[in-house]
Amino acid sequence: MAIENDTATGNERVKSIPLHETAEKRYLNYALSVITSRALPDIRDGLKPVQRRILYGMYQNLRLYPDKRHRKSATVVGEVMGKYHPHGDSAIYDAMVRMAQDFSLRAPLVDGHGNFGSLDGDNPAAMRYTEAKLRPLAMEMLDEIRKKTVDFRPTFDGTLFEPVVLPSKVPNLLVNGASGIAVGMATNIPPHNLGEVIDACLYMIKSPNARISTLVENYISGPDFPTGGRILNTEEELLEIYETGRGTIEMRGAYEMKGKTRAIITSVPYGVDKSKIVEEIADHIADENVPQLSNIRDESTDDVRIVLELKRGSDAEAAMAYLFKHTKLQHRFHVNLTCLVPTDNAEVGAPKQVNLYDILRHFLDFRMEVVTRRLEYNLEQLEKRIHLLEGFEIIFDALGEAIKIIRSSKNKKDAAQRLMHRFDIDEDQTDAILETKLYKLSQMEIDAIREELDEKRAEAKKIRGLLDDEHARWGLIRDELREVKDNFADARRSEIAGPDAAIAYTEEDYIIDEDVFVMVTRDGWVKRQGSYTDIDSIRVRDGDEVGWVLPASTRATVGFFTNFGTCYTTRVDEIPSTTGYGDPVQKLFSFDDKERVVGVVSFDDRILPGAVPPDVETQADMFTNGTANEEDYDGDPYVVAITKMGQAVRFTIDGYTDPSTRTGRMYARLEDGDQVVRAMIARGHENVCLASHQGRALVFPVHQISVYKGAAKGVIAIRLDDGDRVLNFTLSDMAREGLRVETNNGREEIVRTTKFSVTSRGSKGTLVIKRGYFADVFIEPIEKSLPES
Template identity: 55%
Template sequence: MSRTQPPLEDDEAPRRGRRSARPPGGSPPEPPEAETTPLALEAQRRYLNYALSVITSRALPDVRDGLKPVQRRILYAMQHDLRLTPDAKFRKSAAVVGDVMGKYHPHGDSSIYEAMVRLAQDFVMRAPLVSGHGNFGSIDGDAPAAMRYTEAKLRPLAMELLSELGQRTVDWRPNYDGTRSEPIVLPSRFPNLLVNGVQGIAVGMATSIPPHNLGEVIDACVALIDTPDLSIFRLLTNIKGPDFPTGGQLHATKKELETVYTAGQGSLKLRGEWQLEEPEDKRGAPQIIITSIPYAVERKAIVEKIADVILSKKLPALVDVRDESTEEVRVVLELKRASDPQLVMAYLYKHTPLAINVQVNLTCLVPTEKADVSTPRRLNLHEILTNFLEFRHTTVTRRIEFQLGELRQRIHILEGFEKVFDALDEVIKIIRRSEGKADAADKLMKRFALSEEQVDAILELRLYRLARLEILVVQRELAEKRAEANKLQALLASDTKRWHLVRDELLELRRSYSDRRRTKVVGAIEEPEYQEEDFIIAEDANVILSSQGWVKRVREVRDLSTTRLRDGDTVLAAIAGSTRASVAFFSNLGSCYVCRIHDVPPSSGYGDPVQKLFKLGDGERMIAMYSFDPRALEVPPPSEGATDPEPPLAVAVTRGGQGFRFSLRPHRDPSTRAGRRFARLNEGDEVFAVLPPGARDEDIVLCASSDGHALGVSAGELPSLAGPGKGSMLMKLEEGERLIATTLALGSNEVLTVETDKGKILDLRADKIAGARGGKGHPIVKRDRFARGVPTPVVAPTLEVS
């Protein structure tokens, strides 16, 4: 059984997806012509529309009330729709978010809740506008509880933004769906843009306005009312600079502040405060107490960073860190005895978030001639205050006009009462003889020359008001209203008087809400100079490097044969020196890696792979290690303007028979993890050995090749390179042959020990194999080949400890 449907009306057919009927005997309607537009222009247009929407409707605050749209809608919904005034009960945050999202702000609930939470956090807002009940997050970076668990209402200061809304002081516009109206801007009674500041990122621009002290900002406004052309330098006598809710020290001179506030952008240095707390026990060590932290930095992040410094032993003077904070910040740093707290804090300010740079960007929306259109501009301090004061002056003027209109309406009613009170009997007779309210109104208007509003008020009058004494009350009220109206008329007639009223209201706000400054402006100070070694305890230590690339630091070593090594590993090198001295590691790929002996991890076991200290390439391994302790090797700093390599010089020999000398002076200071180059190698070649530094010209470089040849060359014959290079031919090799052993002989009787492929050990005396650089050398064996050099046993360092 089919169910019939009523025929569709013509205007309903498109909505139901039906095609309109073809006209009888006519042709089908022609489709509209498609409009062709270049893709680039259309993409540009749509992107600009999106950017404009983000700038004006989401990311940037208005210069007049200092609020972003979401913040403005939250405050308005709490006051107008939910009646969450300061004397009301708390309501669930979910109710606030739902009202704002459903009526005014059609975006995600999480963004609305985050904005409301920010308005309630006293460590974010200098003057919070929302009173939160429940977990609204913490300065440690803890997230707030879900909106279903927290409650909120407005603070008294928020009412200073909203209290004049019902007096036609600002313009209104329809909400997103046109079902209700919302204010374009709130009639703020104080410069909220500077007091609470704002952070925002739009498309192609951003804003970063730090918070300021309410009392100081109002003082600057009052000074600007008194002297409109006041310079920014003079304004800074009232506004000392940003005033962050978390306190701290602002390191900026007045000249630097003037530059930032004049340009509307810049950077200011902010750091936490500390004090020294002496121990109760004389044998104890003093403690550093951090009492404030920089704005927008999580306290937990600072504590963790300081703990990392302690664990990495980069600051030996610092023993421990504890967070004993409650509502006030109290981070305790334990020091070793005889430590310099100034140096410790100088290090922490440089390497932890205890000191930050606060970016200032005074970009905001400025109204145009059209009430609902604003444009983004970067303003200076004078322009921000001037815009607010002009807005405040306009708001006060519109408020007075509204109040005067209300007074005149009331005076008009009272004048009607005054007319009829002398003829009450006649009025009663007219009403009794009339046929209804409308008839009575017409007769009263004709008899007493009253208006409709006056007649309506008379007819609604209660009978007890007809008593004889009530006329005195009416006359007294009428006199008061007329006097008040005269005052308002005088205010409207005088621009100067209205400015005085604005000034007085600002001072009243200052008396009610201002508090003391929290951030200290200390200007530029000189930090104590320190070097990294200042924080290293000077003590002698030994560093042991194994052939497989394991390195460790030990306090002392007497016999290297007893040190712990992995199976099959051997000691490649061992050095001694102060923990403040540098140690250089030379690799087979021509790089030198330098660190302080203190940075080598201490260990009583195998040690750590050298790759933990440096960033090595594929196939790269260490071939030598030398100490730069002055007692082992004196390496003065490089001379200015020197072109020739300066001593001490080291000798580098490659597998391909190349050799050269290079200066160790460029390598005396710690390097980065990537190291510094000291050699540039031919393809397939590698550095075979870096011979002990300090070689004299008369010392002999002994080398042996795999084909059984040996050669001794004076060190003075090798080129001295000023930078990384390949050197020159030390020993000419046949194709496919390689050097297998080398050493530096300090005299002609010293030998180079090699082993043949048949296991025979040979000692090659320097005077027997001496020759010219670049030669093939002396043939030592004819049928055998050299397999390897016999390494000299590494002995424990003989550095005399201090």
């Protein structure tokens, strides 16, 4: 519903409107407002509205020019908020602070006096304590604004006018970059070197259809961050970023060696707080994660200087490789070249993701428009002045007569009418003559007027020539860009190091290589020990028992297979070393409620069994569903898993040996209510010995279970009657081995090949007990040892 005023009666009335329509309309209005009036920069001057309003307010209203004294930041914020930007003072002050930080902008536009924050992430002082004025580079973006070079629009309250865009001589969008989050889109433009960008502009003036590859190869080699550092992208990667307007810049802090015992970090990645990097490194040193380092000191002043103390004989590159891997000393900048481009409506820009060519082309076309409008304005002012000077020249030729007319006139109006009639001059010329002081009618002043008239006519002629010749105007633009470069360009700070600068990091280098035993209980408690005497000597919690004892190197990995069809893999070194109970496996991973371990596999190559390739007789059974091929068998063993609903999957360990995230990797797709009862390592020649709750037993070759490359629902291992479920299974490669089962009346059965025939999977199996059921199974702990060398 909406409330409207009835114009006829003056009363309010309630009108029903569709909710989805008004919600959509108002949300779109809000999104458009955020995109065009807050979050995205203009492609021409590279500024967001708040930045543009700050610079314009400082220039036009407060006249805080570089040669003037600083004024309180609160004055600037109040001026901008009251006249141009109807938002919070903190938003305006934060934007002004950023334009003053030499570690945020490659070419700062505001000259800040006082505490404007630091690279350590310190907040700036309150606006009542700091002062600011414009920098000389900002004047290059503003000086032409009084010559009708850009369009103006009413401010938020309609009392004043503000520029739609600044007539910038500086390609600010690339030089200082931009970042912002709008509704449904964002921008993240890295800063660049001013000299390189202007060189690219000069080349595009000469070659308007320049290729981006030429610009990147010869001029803009890559971003140039104010904090320096090294860029690890290849030339091809950088070219793709500039062609598509999207990509990732890999940044790394730079360091240098001082002797053999100190590494000095001299720069940090852009956008990362230095203090956080120091804190991260200190934590890793304290936790002894970097055995090569003994201490860290931050000796930074205006320049970054973080001192890393190395232990005698330590490898500095190995230490730095660890830090690059585990701290923000190596960081990524996600490039998104989205900005507002001009439209037919001069006051509103359209959001668009652009490439390098688009940015430079729009800037140069904008400079042509600004220069043309500036020349037209200058010519207009010259012509006005010439017009007045010509009036003085006419009067001087008959000065005595003109004075006589003025003296005989009744008043100023009468004198003006008689002068215009006598000398054929217009009202403007007449007013100028009548307002002239008598001493200016001296011979010396008249000579100066004639000299000025000649100069103004020559200058006007020159401007007309420029307006008639576009090529000449491009030459003027070129000269102005060169002047900006000569006055403000500096050396590149970020080194384009390329991928060769990458230091190889191997996690095993930081793990002491030793052989241990990984011990896991049925309830999911895990630990590692260097040795043990027997299983009974292993300490476990009351009511729990050991389920797996597997040897492995601390540099190897171990996989935990759960009843929910997920495999969690961790390095053995990350498992707690203790003779106590250990830790719940959930402490290492993010288990769901009621998720538990049903299989453990040590991925140490020394104890993994080799896979048995399929022979001709078994291929038909193994590849019935086309999920695997014989060439897939590269010697990796298999993991076999069977669910309580009778589904079976078999897959190689490839893809599960590397450490996983806390959420693990799926190895089986389960139907609602189904769970894996057990997962076991296999070579491929064993028999599956399986028992169901209603007293059925089934033995079939494991190779009849199809091999899958990824998580799958699997094939039918046993067909179950309603209400039945798989109790458990085991893999047997010896005749007398099998699955020990206990019936509800206490009798024990062993499902093995000596008692039950080896049949095919998918059948119902043999009914072992007609009255009663299988109540439980006996699963012996899996205990393995390293083979003798």
